[in-house]
Amino acid sequence: MRTPDREYVAPVARYRIRFAKRGRMRFASHRDFQRVFERALRRAGVPMAYSAGFSPHPKISYANAVATGAASEAEYVEIGTAAALDPTVLQQALDASLPSGFDVLDVVTARTGHFVDRLEGSVWRIRLPQVSESDLADAVAALLAETHVEVERMTKKGARRFDVRADLLSVECGTDESGCAILTLVVRHAVPVVRPDDVLAGLRQVASLATPSPPVVTRMAQGPLTADGRGVTDPFGPDREESARAPA
Amino acid sequence: MPVTDLFDELEHVLPLVSKPIQYVGGELNAVVKDWDDVAVRWALMYPDAYEVGAPNQGVQILYEVLNERADTLCERTYAVWPDMEALMRERRIPAFTVDAHRPVSEFDLLGVSFATELGYTNLLTTLDLAGIERRAVDRESEPLVIAGGHAAFNPEPIADFIDAAVLGDGEEAVLAITDVMAAWKSEGSPGGRAEILLRLAKQCSVYVPGFYDVEYLPDGRIRRVVPNRPGVPWRVAKYTVSDLDEWPYPKAPLVPLAETVHERASVEIFRGCTRGCRFCQAGMITRPVRERSVTTVAEVVTNSVQRTGFEEVGLLSLSSADHSEISEIARGLADQFEGSNTSLSLPSTRVDAFNIELANELSRNGRRSGLTFAPEGGSERIRRVINKMVSEEDLIRTVAAAYAAGWRQVKLYFMCGLPTETDEDVLQIARLAREVIRTGREVSGRRDIRCTVSIGGFVPKPHTPFQWAAQLGADDTDARLAKLRAEIRSDREVGRSIGFRYHDGKPGVVEGLLSRGDRRVGRIIEQAWLDGGRLDGWSEHFSYDRWMAAAERALADEPVDVDWYTTRERGEEEVLPWDHLDSGLDRQWLWDDWQDALDEVEVEDCRWTPCFDCGVCDQMGTEIQTGPTGAVLVPVPPLPLMAEVAARR
Structure with a gap:
């Protein structure tokens, strides 16, 4: 042996x-x-x-x-x-x-x-080429007006439906130095975790927001959520x- | 002149494809040079998916050898998956290199390493995506497409699609070609494509198919192959690197980010093999044996591990336990890697050269994997035919020792469809496997030991004594394998400890067609590709029916068919498509060895017995290089942070 x-x-x-x-x-x-x-x-x-x-x-x-x-x-x-x-x-x-x-x-x-x-939430920055800032702002407003937005995601176990709105703590629109539309999200980590793609699916669903060019997603920070839910601190x-x- | 960087365009499709990391480059030790700083630009292709191609030693070595030259840059490209191919066509993105995402069509040379013939359709995909004319005769400013690798010893099936082929070891060949290319370009590329090809043919032993005409007899056999211009040789010789210690590559192996088929550092411990297994093309075309010294092996291994971080080192060769100082290598390296979770592996071990002490050294610092042996033939008789001189006694004794020493799993490789083989020869495999299990249970005192029988169809290859042999057809192969499976399962008590892995006979027929084909087979390859043939080495993409339909169409006006190329035995006088390509083996010796095979006469290994005149050393001016050297390994300095920690103590 x-x-x-x-x-x-x-x-x-x-x-x-x-x-x-x-x-x-x-x-x-x-x-x-x-x-x-x-x-x-x-x-x-x-x-x-x-x-x-x-x-x-x-x-x-x-x-x-x-x-x-x-x-x-x-x-x-x-x-x-x-x-x-x-x-x-x-x-x-x-x-x-x-x-x-x-x-x-x-x-x-x-x-x-x-x-x-301690990694309670994430701050995401999504670069959206070929999306106008005003279309984005309208779509975000429409999404924030809802209390419950169910989207579908394909997982290994098949299609899964879940709400993206409840864990979405903050959304801001803007542009970067080149004028490209930028979406900044603060998302609370829960099960299932809401990903930036899911939020974009929500925007597509509530306001038909189209993303002609693949969005570029960057996680900017993770950590304990601040009291106002608008950011995270250093874990x-x-x-x-x-x-x-x-x-x- | 600036060259396009295609990455910006690729970035848009990468989120849409599977395993995008395989297309982005950026591997550790990858090299990107300024396009305008060099005179000669090579793209090297391994014609299969990245996960298979990236670890390939041949490509990695040539990539380094070429990039070490200040006047040369070399980048890599691989076959793309169908999802990527579709998007590239849709977005008009041309074939690109993974290093700097430059268009393949902009390079001077496209070198393609064919380890297997099943990569031929992948070459056509890349040429098409690159915008390079499919037929060499139609090309103007495109790269010279040069085939290398073992399959290039009979490049006739792809003769229409390549500009040239190089036989043998690549290290010196690529440098010679680069020299000639650099000189020709500095002169202002006089005489165009024809001139550079002629210079390569005359000066660097490069085979240019376009410089040779093939004439056929009315019955379809080749009448002769003859040069169609002055100055090119009647026969083109292979390259042989004569001192592996002077070529200590890889010095900085690539470390892919994507998962690949070999997650380890690989170091070649010798090249060539003279065991004389008659089915083995690699053993025939890479002669003579040239050992790398124990000192150089250790140097390359240590450097590879430090520069890659791999946990496993493969000590490569055609039969690694045959190195004259394999014990010294294994023990010396195990000492160096003490406590570092680094294991060594020998990918191919002969039963008669294996011992438990060696196996223990290999796994001393890491994970212990299963043991694999390749008796190849099930009966003593068929092993005499193929010259795999392993007795059943040897095999049982070795395997028993492994089980007794704690190994639980032994894998045995066999072939089906060998010349003169009968059902009885193959059924012997079942008896052998049962004997292995019975002995294993006895010596280990355990019931949970296992033996896996893995069997594949034999494909006769050019430049071997079996180049004249009839290949067994797919149906006969399948029938024989079915009988073997039934025989293994007939004894349920022992049979449940025996795993049985096999491939059906169909892919072997296509491989056989491409291996021993002539230029007419090129039309079949083209038709199969036009009909959607891609990634033929992958069972989920390979279609036998597509190949057979393509062959029927392409050979409609010829007196030959697939059976003619595969299941037909050739006569001594027949001109074989590769007879003008010189592997150094004497044709008469090969024929005599074929006759010896039929008479079940074995031949010894010339490393330990007098020369038996296979012809290679005389013809090529080479010699056997083996040890022992008696060298002792010295300890290596520790790694950076380890050293820092030690210093603080």
């Missing part, structure tokens, strides 16, 4: 990482990113903690991955390591190791629990406070 020849090594430390998914890398799926990330850790020589068993896996937890095709300035991942590291050194090493387009923006030592629970805040209160 063969036994696993590797013992379980409990992580010595855990680190929370905020990274961006930019440019053409937004076409990477979450699974693509997982492979990219694990290899980047190995290239950088990060001393990872591994799970036990015949098939040891590095200790990595991914939170709320953005959909394939969407960019992000606020993706989060947590790693467990076999040695204590300087978060700044880790950030630099990992950023240098990842392919361009995946950029490490921030690293903190995990000093608190329940991190994923690393509690870790930073704890580190300041009681340095390791």
Whole structure:
């Protein structure tokens, strides 16, 4: 009888990482990113903690991955390591190791629990080429006038219908420097999670808003919702406070 | 002159296609150069989907070799999926490279690496999407389309669609072609296309099909193949790299973002094989054996792992356990990777060269996968015919040792349809598998061990002793496999521990047609493509009926048909379509070896016995290069952050 020849090594430390998914890398799926990330850790020589068993896996937890095709300035991942590291050194090493387009923006030592629970909502920015600002504003007004807007999304288990309105906390229209229509959303994370695509489906449904060119979606931030529901705060805040209160 | 960047246009269709990441490039270690900074521009294509093509070692090595030259740039392109093809046609987006999304039609050269003949229709798709004339004779300013890879040893079926073909190792060939191309362009491209092709034919052993006429006999056989202009050779020779230590590639392997068929770093530990398996085209056309030294192997492996982050390293060759210092390589690398979760794998292992100690070293630092052996033939008799000298005793002993050492799963590869084969030879596979299970249960004391029998139809290949053999038809193959399956299942108690995987005989017929075809087969390829043939290596896209209908139409006025190309045995005097292409093997030796096969006479390996005059070393001026070198591996410096952590302690 063969036994696993590797013992379980409990992580010595855990680190929370905020990274961006930019440019053409937004076409990477979450699974693509997982492979990219694990290899980047190995290239950088990060001393990872591994799970036990015949098939040891590095200790990595991914939170709320953005959909394939969407960019992000606020993706989060947590790693467990076999040695204590300087978060700044880790950030630099990992950023240098990842392919361009995946950029490490921030690293903190995990000093608190329940991190994923702090990711209460997301701020999204949707660029809508070939959509006029006034059409967009009209459509948004029509959507906000409703209290319940049911849309359909194809999932692996078939078509699923759900409301997009209740978790949509804030919507703003505007334009960017090139004059292209921009939609900024604050969405509360719930089950099923309302995605930017679902909100666009809602706009299409209530006001026949057409998007002739594929919209470009970017997650700008994730974190605890502000009291007025118009934004989010830094989810690393509690870790930073704890580190300041009681340095390791 | 500026060149178009097609990414802006692609960006609009990428949200609409499956697995868009395969089209965006940006892989770690990919190279993008300024278009106007170089003299010669290569596009390299692997004619299958990205997930199959991206890990291909041949393309990765040539990509690096070419990009290391300051005067050259090289980018890659792959077959696109049908959803992407439809959108490209709709939006008029031409075929593009994944590196800088430049139009394929703007390059000087389009090199296509054919590992298998089933990629031929994918070449036609890319030419069409690129706006490159399908027939070489109609081309003017388009890239020179050059075929390479093992299938290029008989490029006759695609002779109309390529400008040229190169036989053998690519490293020196692409550099020689680049030199000639650079000189010709600097002179102002005198004489146009005909001139550059003539220079390549004369100066770089490049085969230009257009420079040779094929004449046929009334019965359809080839009368002769003859050069149609002065200065081109009667026979075109293959390239052979003579010292693999001087070519330590890949130095910076590409790391795809998309999931691919080989999620590992690959390092070739030797090239060529003289085991002499008569069915094996790779073993015949890549002679002689040239080992990479244990020192260079370790250097390339360590560098690959550090620069890619892969958890597995494949030690590639045609029979990796045959390296004269395989134990030193396995032990040395396992020591280096101690504690780093990096495993080693040998993709092909001979039963007689395998040992448990080696297998343990390979999996010491990582995951232990199943073991795979390829006895190829079910009976001792048929193994003598194919010259796969593995006794049943060897096989059972090796497999038993594996089960005793804790392996639970063993996979065995076989072929069906080998020359002289009878039902009885194939039914022996069932008996062998049962013996494996019985012995395995006995030595391991467990009932949950498994053995998977995987079997495919044999396709006779050019430049092998079986090039004259009749291929078994699809129906006969299927009937024989059905009998084997029934035999395996007849003993339910043991049979439930035996998995049975097989492919039906139909794709093999098309592969056989394309493998041993002549120029007339090009019309079938074109017709099949016009009728929608795409991605023929994928069972969900492959259509046997489409190919047969295309063949019937394309060969309507010819005295030959699909059976003539596949199930017909050839005579000694018949001119074969590839006789003017020189793999170094002496034609008489091949014929004698074919006769030996029929007489069930085996031939030894020339690495360990005197030369048996296959002709390669004499003809090509090459020699066998094997160790042992006696070199000892030195430890490597740790990785960046590891070093930082160690320093702080």
